[in-house]
Amino acid sequence: MNAERLAAARDLVEHVLERFHEAHRRELPRIVAMARDVEAGGGPAGFAAPFAALAEALEMHMFKEEMRLFPMMEQGGNSLIVQLMDDMQAEHRLHGDEGAHIEALLQAMPTVADAGSSLALLRKAWDKFGADLAEHTQVEDEWLFPMFRR
Ligand SMILES: [Fe+2]
Numbered sequence: 001m002n003a004e005r006l007a008a009a010r011d012l013v014e015h016v017l018e019r020f021h022e023a024h025r026r027e028l029p030r031i032v033a034m035a036r037d038v039e040a041g042g043g044p045a046g047f048a049a050p051f052a053a054l055a056e057a058l059e060m061h062m063f064k065e066e067m068r069l070f071p072m073m074e075q076g077g078n079s080l081i082v083q084l085m086d087d088m089q090a091e092h093r094l095h096g097d098e099g100a101h102i103e104a105l106l107q108a109m110p111t112v113a114d115a116g117s118s119l120a121l122l123r124k125a126w127d128k129f130g131a132d133l134a135e136h137t138q139v140e141d142e143w144l145f146p147m148f149r150r
């Protein structure tokens with residue numbers, strides 16, 4: 001990889017960390033807490049569990065990217081990087097499926113008139129997070145990872 005492409009890849013890694021990893025770490029604990037409020041406030045038993053599971057899976061995923069994949073990228077890539085990117089992309093698909101499952105759970109909940117209710121706040125925060133996660137995955141799958149596949 002030439003110096004120009006390596007600099008572009010490093011910039012993209014920096015962007016992913018600031019724009020997505022940091023945002024998820026700010027928002028997910030809040031989202032899990034709101035889901036627990038909804039469950040505690042008469043929501044279905046187990047309602048918060050998939051939110052907590054996704055938050056945990058995503059934290060482990062981002063940790064692997066930060067500790068293993070991104071440092072390999074900073075060095076310009078190596079022979080192990082393709083396997084690791086394949087693993088990360090498989091996890092992206094799992095998170096996408098889990099997100100769609102949560103989306104369906106939210107849609108099955110009643111509509112609420114009160115915009116300040118736990119459920120309304122959760123829906124709003126989830127919509128923002130969901131859009132971020134989709135963009136995060138797209139940037140990695142379609143822009144960052146392909147730079148190291150040639
Ligand atoms: Fe990431």
Ligand SMILES: [Fe+2]
Nearest residue numbers: 065088092140
């Ligand atoms: Fe990722």
